[in-house]
Each structure stands twice: as structure tokens, then as C-alpha cells.
Amino acid sequence: MGTRLELQNLLENILGSRNVYFQPPENLKLNYPCIIYKKNKADTKFADNKTYNHTKRYSITVVDRNPDSIFPDKIAELPMCLFDRHFTKDGLNNDIYNLYF
Numbered sequence: 001m002g003t004r005l006e007l008q009n010l011l012e013n014i015l016g017s018r019n020v021y022f023q024p025p026e027n028l029k030l031n032y033p034c035i036i037y038k039k040n041k042a043d044t045k046f047a048d049n050k051t052y053n054h055t056k057r058y059s060i061t062v063v064d065r066n067p068d069s070i071f072p073d074k075i076a077e078l079p080m081c082l083f084d085r086h087f088t089k090d091g092l093n094n095d096i097y098n099l100y101f
Helices: 006-014 069-077
Strands: 020-022 036-045 050-064 081-089 092-101
Touching: 006 020, 006 036, 006 050, 006 069, 036 092, 050 069, 069 081, 069 092
Parallel strands: 020 036
Antiparallel strands: 036 050, 050 092, 081 092
């Protein structure tokens, strides 16, 4: 799979802006719509007691004021992407996905 910087570029292209944040600090003012992502797990396959495949998993959150945003659907179309959950907080819609990349 790709590097984190390749994922950053991919997410910026999907969103059509640079409002893509990797593990942002809590005091950072976010611009909406945006995508927030972080590492959250990895899947490792072994053979003969050796790693032969290691894939990182990222938690990707699409945050938008628009409840009918097109961006969650675009994230859902990515290979090896699974929808996790949706919630609304402070008038913002949050769609969370797990992406192996």
C-alpha cells in the first residue's frame, strides 16, 4: 500500500481542498468541510514466523455541516474502506471510516 503522504494527497484530491488534517492538535481551528485522519491499527500476516504483509489502518472522519455531503460517499468508494459510524455534534455531521492503506 501507499505512504501516509500519498494518503494525504489522495484525501486532498477527494475533498478538493487542503482541509485534510493528520492527527490535528485540539487547539487547531478546522475549516469545514474537512477530513481528519489518524493511524489506529495495522494488519500483519505471517508465514514461517516472518512478516510477509503489513498494512496500516487509518481512521478517517469526514466532517461537514451538510448532512447530504458527497464526501462520505467518495471515501466509501476507496478500496479496503469500511464504514464505522455516523454522529452529529455541534451541528456538524461526522462520518467515520476505517481504511487499510
